Amino acid sequence: MTTNFYAPPSAFRGQRVVLPDDEARHVCSVLRAEAGDEIMVVDGEGVWSRVRIDHAAPEQVVGTVKERRTDVGEPDVSVTVGMGMLTKRDRFETFVEKAVELGVARIAPLSTRHTEQASVRADRLRRIMIAAVKQCRRSRVPALAGPKSLDELLAGTTAERRFICHGESDAVPLGPALEDIDGEEVLLLVGPEGGFAPVEVERAQAAGCIPVHLGARRLRAETAGIAALTRVLL
Ligand code: SAH
16 A cells, blocks of 8 residues: 655645645656546645545646545644754654654754754755655644744643653653543653753743653663653554
8 A cells, every 4th residue: 555645735626636746746656646546645734535536647636535534543642742952953853753653743843951953954854744644644744843942832832741751860750650641732851962951850840841761771862752752652
């Protein structure tokens, strides 16, 4: 079975959909699809469609929606990850790809005391996210917040359950801390390579975050983010 295709909501008019150029090329060159074939198309905002191809050429693919469903492949729990921006961009990008596959709802790159990186390449991250959404067959592209400070993220979050990943002795294991979660919104904070400063952990705690650990080994930040998300979402 092939991957899903992506077309933003603006590509749909009633039952008719015109695929974006790069998706049309993919349908024709890789899939070698023809009129009459069916493909699955997601709009990145929760709508999944079974589409019959009416016209297939590398420069334009037009189809008709035969069936529509919402939130195919989406988890029950909404998880936001605040992740320290990493010095190595490719490590942050790896994290973003895996986080999408695991079902994250929102990624907020964090600027903290120990982050050395000042920005993320939002366009690139969005492309990575769309590719991952198609590949893993979910229907929503997670939100990507602009870089925020920890205080900004904490002030703006509505998450009922909040955790800061922190491999110190006062932290509790993440697993048991999650036990009674039932469809609530979750916030996970993960530090950059240099970790969180003690004052940041204190501020997060004051805002309701529970310090949690992920085992006795010190993980790379992106591994910590993937491990924590796995624990919450699987
Ligand atoms: N040099 C830092 C380690 C940073 S690891 C220090 O000594 O604090 C980067 C981030 O990954 C940490 O800020 C934390 O959020 C997360 N992390 C890594 N290993 C972890 C573990 N065993 N438990 C919980 N969080 C961990």
